[in-house]
Amino acid sequence: MTETLLDVRDVVVEYPLKGFRKEPFKALKGVSLDIRPGETVGLVGESGSGKTTLGRAVLGLAPVTGGSIKYRGQEISKATRAQRKELSHEIQVVFQDPYTSLNPSMTIEQILTEPLTVRKVERQAANKRVAELLDQVRLPHGAAHRLPREFSGGQRQRIAIARALALDPKLIVCDEPVSALDLSTQATVLDLFIEIQERTGVAYLFVSHDLAVVRHLSHRVAVMYHGEIVEWGDGEQVTGEPEHPYTQRLFMAAPVPDPDRQAQRRADRLRLLDIQHQQNVQAGVA
C-alpha cells in the first residue's frame, strides 16, 4: 500500500564549466529522497543549495550524471524525448516566476491547450477542458481569450497551475511557486495547492527557500545545503525541532512576526551560533 511514486537515489548532477579540462561543477552530490502518491515533499535550502536543480533533474531539464530517478519503478533519468512525452502525462511543473513562465504572445486558451494538442485531444474536448481547468484554479471563463500580461502575478500563477493540471499529472514539481507573490496572494495560492491535492490526489515536490511555506504545505521535508540533503524526515519534526546544525541555523534565522518572540529567537540564535562555533573549534582541535 505504501507504493512509491518517485524514487530518487544518489543523484549526481554536473554542469560542465567553460575551459579546457576543467572539473565540472557538481550541483548535486548524491541526493536521495522518495515521494508517495498524494504526498507533498518539501525541499528547503538557500540559493545555490541545489534544490531547484533537483526539481529540474526530475523533469529531465538537468543533466543527471549519476544515480537513478525512478518513477513507479521505471528509470527516467535517462529518458528519451519520446519517453518524456509519455511522462508529461505523469509529471508536470509550476515555475517560480509567473512573468516568464507564460509565453507573452499566446492567449490563456492557447497556453492551456498546448499540452493537450500534444495528446491529440480534439478541439471541442480541449475547449471543455480549458473551462474545467479555469474552474479548478478559480478563474472566470472569460480569461481564456486574454494575454498573460493582462493578469496580476497571483492570477498568472493560477494559470501556470492550470497548465500543470491540464494532463492530470500524478506529480507536480513546484519550483518556488509563491516566492514572487505578495503575502496575501501567497496565502490564497498555497490554499489552492492544498485544495487541488486533496481533490485530485496529486503529489508535489515543493521547492522553496521559505521554511514557513514548506512547513504549511509539506508532509515530509528535505533540507539541502551545498548540493546535499542534510536533513530529511517528517515535516513537523524537521521544521519544528531540527537536528542538523545547518537546519537549526536556518530555522533560527527566520524572523518571527512578533517583536517579543523575535527578540527571544534572536538571543537563541546567537547562543546557538556560539555553541556551534565552539563545537567546530573543538572538532578542529581534536
Added chain:
Amino acid sequence: MIDTSIALPTQAAKVSLFRKLLTNPTGAASMLILALVALAAVLAPVLATHDPSLASLQSVLAKSGPDHVLGADSAGRDVFSRLLFAGQFSLAGALLALVVAVAIGVTGGLVAGYYGGWFDSVSSWLTGLLMAMPGIVILLAARAVVGPSMWLSMMIFGVLLSPAYFRLVYACVTAVRNELYVDAARVSGLSDFRIIGRHILTVVRAPVIIQSAMVLGIAIAIQAGLEFLGLGDLNIPTWGSMLNDGFINLYKAPTLVLWPSLVLGVVCIALTLLANAMRDELERSRGPVKRRRKGAALVDAAEAAAKRGEPAVVHPEAPADEHSGSAGEILLEVTDLGVGYDQPDGSTTHVVNHVGLTVRRGEVHGLVGESGSGKTQTAFSILRLLPQGGRVTGGSIVFDGTDLARLSEKEMTKVRGQRIAYIPQEPMSNLDAAFTIGSQLMEPMRVCLGISKAEARKRALALLAKVGIPNPERTFNAYPHEISGGMAQRVLIAGAVSCEPDLLIADEPTTALDVTVQAEVLDLLRELQDELKMGVILVTHNFGVVADLCDRVTVMQTGRVVETGPVRSIFNDARHPYTQQLLEAILEDAAPRGPFTNSGPLTSSATLTSLTGVKP
C-alpha cells in the same frame, strides 16, 4: 479569509500589424507605393503599349510623344513598356535573393541558437567568414564563372545576405531558449519542432519581417548596380540595364536615365520607410500597457477625495518602554504627501495620496505594504529620487527643520548622502562593476567630508571591519563580482553610514538575501543604529523583519496610510481590516501540514473521475 480579487481588467484590443501600419501615415504611404509598383509589374502584359524587347530603328532615342509615352531607348524600345516588364524581373530577382537569405539565415539561426553545440560553432564561423568577404567581388567572380545570369547572381547574393538573418535570429533564439515557458513546453512533451514553431518563431517573426523590408531594398539596389555595370543578362529588361542604357546616352537623351532611377529610388525609399514604420508600430505595442481608462485624472481626484475621508488608524503612543527611541526629537515629518506621475495625455496618475509619516531620532520606522502600496514611492520622494515623470504633487517633507520638497536640486544633493543615506534592495546592481569596492567607498567620503585620500582609505577599511567583513583589506581591493550578495549588502551599508547620516532609508534591504544572511544583516543594522542613533525608515513587506527591527510601523495600501503606531500595538491590536488581513496571511505561526496519511486525501477524492491510476 482574504479577498481573492479575480476581477479581470478590461481586455486590451489586439490589432494586427497590418492594421496598425494602415493608421501610420508613413507605413500606409509606403505600402501604397509598393502595392502600386507590384501591381504595375504584375499587370505589365495588360498595361504595356509595346513589346518590351521590340527594337525599332525609326524610334531610336525617340522623345516622349503619342507613340511612346516616355520615349524610346537607344535600340528604339518603348521605355514605358520596358519599365513595367523590368519591374517583374527586378522585383522577382530581389525576392529570390530575399528567399534564399531567409531560408538559410533563419533556419541556420534557429538550429544554431536552439541546439547550440557543434552546429553553433561551425555556423557562427561560416557566418563570420561570409561577412568578411566583399560581396561585390564575389558577385563579379561568380559572373565570370557561371555567366551573366541574373537569377544565379541573385541566389549567390542571397547567400551573402544570409548572415544578417542568421545573427538576428540567433540572438533572439538564445534570448528565449532558456525562458521558463520553453521549459514548461518541454515538460509538456512538445517536440523540438513544435517548440520552435510555437514559442520561438513568434519571437523571431517581427524582427525578421522588419529586416526583410530593409534587405529587399538592398537587393534591388545591388541588382540594379550589377546591371548598371553591364554585368547582367542583356536579354531581359531590368531597371538596372535601363539605367545603363540611359547613362550611355546621357547627353543625347537625358530623360532616359530619369525614369528607372526614379522608380528605383521610390521603391528603395518606400521599403526603408516601411521597415521603420513596422519597427515603430511593433515597439510601441510592446510598451507598458496603459491600465488607466480615459478620464483617469477625474477618477483619481474623486478617489483621492474619498480616501481623504477615511482617516488612518493611529495607535496612541506606548507608555515609555525600554525603547527610548519613541521619545526622541522629531527628525522627519511627512505631511499630506502626494506623489504623481505625469501621463503622456497631460493627466497625472497619483500613486501616493495624503501620506503622513513621523520619524524620530534613533527610531526605526517600518513602512509595510504589498506591491503597489506606494511604500517605495514614499521613500524615494523623501530622497527626491523619483523615477522619470514622477514628482511630489503636494504636502511637505520636513527634515530637521527644512522642507525637502521645496529645496533646489543643488541643495538636495548636499542633504542626500551626508544627512540622509540609502540602502537599496539589490546590492549587486548598486555597485559599479568597473571600480573596486574601495574606490567606491572612498569617493563619497572625500566629497562629503572633504578628507584626504589616505584618510578616506583608513576610514573605509575601518568601516568594512565594522560591518563585519572578515578581511577588509582584500574586500577593499576587490571588484563587485568577486564578492557575494551578502557581502555586497554589507559594503553598501558601510557606504551608507560612512558620512554618519541622521536618517537612513533602507528599501527592502534583505529581500534579495538568503535567510541566514538576512539575519546577519539585520543584526548589523541594529548595531549600527544603536551606535549612530540614526532615524531609520525600513521599507519592507516582511513582518518578521518588522518585528525584528522596528519601533514603529506604518501600514500602507494603494498609496495611502491605513494604520500607524508602535510596533507592539500593530502586532497585538491591529484595527484596520487590511492590517488584520496581512497579519492573518503570515504563515510562520500556521499549523504544519502534519504527517502524510494515505487514506485521508485519497478516499475523499476517490469519487473523482480524474483519479484514474492512483491506487488507494
